[in-house]
Amino acid sequence: MTFRTRLADWLQSPLVTNTIIGVILFNAVILGLETSKPLMDQFGDVILMLDKICLAVFVVEIVLKLIAHGFRFFKSGWNLFDFAIVGVAIIPGAQSFSVLRALRVLRVLRVISATPRLRRVVEGFISALPGMGSVFLLMGIIFYIGAVMATKLFGAGCQHLMIDACTDARHAQLLEWFGTLGKSAYSLFQIMTLESWSMGIVRPVMEVYPYAWAFFVPFIMVTTFAVVNLLVGLIVNSMQEAHSQEENERTDAYRDQVMARLESIEKRLSEK
Template sequence: MRNTVAAFLEQAWVTNFIIGVILFNAVLLGMETSDTLMASFGPVILTLDRICLTIFVIEIALKLFAHGLRFFRSGWNIFDFAIVGIALVPAAQGFSVLRALRILRVLRVISATPRLRRVVEGFVTALPGMGSVFLLMALIFYIGAVMATKLFGNGCMEFALEGCTPERHAQLLEWFGNLGLSAYSLFQIMTLESWSMGIVRPVMEVFPWAWAFFVPFIMVTTFAVVNLLVGLIVNSMQDAHAEESNEKTDAYRDQVLSRLEAIEKRLNER
């Protein structure tokens, strides 16, 4: 019976049906954010949402029956179990915030789609290498934030520079008044979001040489360190794709060998 249920769950149409329910449920959860739609079709939307949740619970129950404790050996099964379990927590009193977490059910499309699973697995594989890059970036940001705070946050009034009006000084303090503000401003500069006209050029009105700090910072963080992250992720994706290709090749080879063995056995019997 367990083998029959497991084979049933692995059929293509069952997987496609679950993916369809996940996407349909995502649309319903989006519709619940509209007061107009809820006023007109609220009961219908909530009923359909419960039906989708029931389908997810039945699927998880069938998987538990088919695989037993082996169900929890798969990280993706644990992921599905946690996502569906959150949806079953009563959304009342202190757990009312969990209603917003129901949208996490949409993430189940990752576990139901092999291609998306490979993308996530490649990303997870890249995390150890990314940790080193994040540490390097944290060091660069810390050094840059300390320098920016000393130079631009406190230097305006300290050096009595031309153009250091009280308004400009207040603006510099808003950007580089302490370590946290400096780090946030540098993060904005790294993303190239209004970095020139929004921050750097106003700073250069007081500190004309400020470009010598900001331009190298952008070159190092935006064009070097960030590209390191992209390179690590791309390499991990390629490794995951190569591993999948090897698995398919091994499976095809085993299939061919089994057929040859069956043919050889039949010939020997004759």
């Protein structure tokens, strides 16, 4: 077994993996403490030193992985993810720009790449993106149709009432919610999330248009209970497929190890 192979096995050992996860979580706490001005005034030097130590650990880990895997390191998406996050923190002048300083908190995301279960969740989500694109397109069409209808029914409809009535606070509120296509789309998005949809929007609209429920109830049933659940189903199905693929890869790896050992035993027996 070569040095690089032993180094790669050591980096994947539970001891190293758990240590890196611990450093990531500790660094997350440190980055949170940096947002407190009283703590920074009193312990700023210590907090910044601990942050640099955590960054040094991450850099050493990346260097060791580069030594162990060579160019194969860049074939893994998770390795590129770790490399980019750590690279942002060591860019010259990163401490001079507030945006780059804020991006340091992305180091917390490394807990995803260091935890197999979290990686499985993210991989399942990514594999669901193609199917989700079709669902988002469907939802966009539904929202566009709904926004046009809501603008015509509740926004432009107010303009057909008496001019004095449109100055009423209730009608002014309707124009605020459904006066334009963009406002209607935003109001419908709030209704889809079920955030104050009844007392906040629908019931006030029904005071002016008593039959407005005939528009909002089907919209909620289609978007919230049908399309959103379809998205959840796609993600769950993709996660199950990712889990099955991971199990198959483990089985193949174990089978390859067994075959390699059998071949080694056969070779030794033939030499004797």
